[in-house]
Amino acid sequence: MRVLRLLGSLKLTFVLLAAVTAGIGAGYVGGLDARPLLTGVLALLIVNLLGAIATHPRFRRQSALLAFHLCLLAAMVLVAVGDLLRLEGRLELANGQAFEPELVQITNRGAWFSDAALEAVAFRQGRFTVDYAPGLVRRAMRSWVDVSPGGEHPDRQIVGDTQPLVQQGFRFYTTSNKGLAALVSWVPVRGRAQIGTVHFPSWPLHDWKQVNEWTSPGGDALVLELVPALDLAPGEAFTFDSERVPAAGELRVSHAHGDASLLPGQMLRLPGGRMVFHGLTTWMGYRVVYDPTLPWLLATGIVGALALGWHFMGSLSPDARLWRAADRDPAVRA
């Protein structure tokens, strides 16, 4: 009991709250990495709050105050759990390509995140349009995806920067990252041909360097460059529409033995096999986020705020005499 009381000490609360505030401030203003400090302090705050809830009689008498602090406790625990379960990543899909878990480039993965969760996600990339105001200011972005890619009829849904596709708790948002791609197939000397896309840097941001490196399945190191296929007039408003990209672009290929220029339908012989250029297509870049604790955190926040309001209504009740007290105070009236 003594230990509990010590752990639940309000002096400790003060020190810890000050440490959290200072840690956030230092992290933000001083650019320090306050994460380890904050994690430690939050863990202590959780213990401190548990101790206080167990030992302070006020919490037994005032249930709304208790509810608020329990929500606080729950929120801290949820933030910690969310950090362990979360996933953040990026994804690029070419026009017509279906989602596959392996395509996700993970940027942040919680220790408890399970890859199996991504298996149930299924959609296929369709058309997209991006509106630009003069000066290349990006405006509305619409990306159509088919969410029943195996089904008889396409079931299309629009995804945007602020309008996610939500599947199995994963949220996919479009990003400024999207561009042109070359549709190529590879015919090895022996074996089956494969078709795929090579994505070029984000367009129109990198209009001036539509270059990418690619190693063919046959082991040939290639540099692919797209000869500008879309006219860019940055001073005018326009719409980048994946369906209005001219399929007829020109692809320059440099390899160890020389350079070549391919038009759609043309082929290049390389030591490892043959590369066929089919034409231009597009790709869309998504941001993927997963944090199953978010709805709970939201509910906790709302309940906590309401409980606190309830508590204050009781403890600082709008007693009319007090509100009007200044009226009767001679010094104030003077």
Add this chain to the structure above:
Amino acid sequence: MLPTVTQPFAPEVLWIWGGLAGYIASAVASIRIRTGAASRRAEGRVLGALWFAVALLAVAVTQRWLRVGHGPFLTLFEVLLSNIFSLGLFYAVAYWRAPAVRPGAVIVLPVLVVLGAWNVTVSPVPGSLPATYDNPWLWVHVGTGKMFLGACLTAAGLAGVLLMRGAGGPGGKRHADVVAWRFMALAFVFQTLLIVAGAAWARDAWGRFWGWDPLETWSLITWLIAGTALHARLTWKLPPAVGWWSILVVLVLAVLTFLGVPFLSHAPHRGII
């Protein structure tokens, strides 16, 4: 010689000048009461001028809204305008219904005058509304934010006069103190909702409920300090003056968070993507 026009003309600015005049009249009347140059019957004048200012600012807000086609929360000009309106409205209601807050008017009204004067010097050129603003959480967020600032300013007015030893004799002081903390408690509840709604909005809009952008960081720091201040007053029983100072600190931080951070940083929260 004609004056050079440095800013494009916006019709709302005329109404804001009117509102500013109302706030000045109201502030002057409240200072006269405090210095003894006028009796407390002049409180009617304070309130009258306050309502007059709020009514003109309501016209300014409406006109702006209709003219640019979206609510006033994008540019500094718009944020200042909507806040001088909502703060004035909050304070007018408090002044009218809860006479205990009236001593704080000598601080609250000059603050409104300063914000109003700032408003007329800021460029009224409209911004463009990014898609993230099309979200129901935005309304909860903005509404709770206005209530939070209003309650915080009201509390700070009382805390300020208490620190100036101006809230009267022992009885008056105690009452003013209690009422100040009531408003602080109200402010804290709304601030909690503000952050929750903001996080919900951020989750919808950016796929993350929290991103440590400057606005989020500063509002969390303000919230923690407000929570610490409430603990200081109600739990740790620190000397009252420490509590009053902490109320003022919360107000200053809140005003900086609302009016400074979004316009100094280029973080996504500012709305431009």
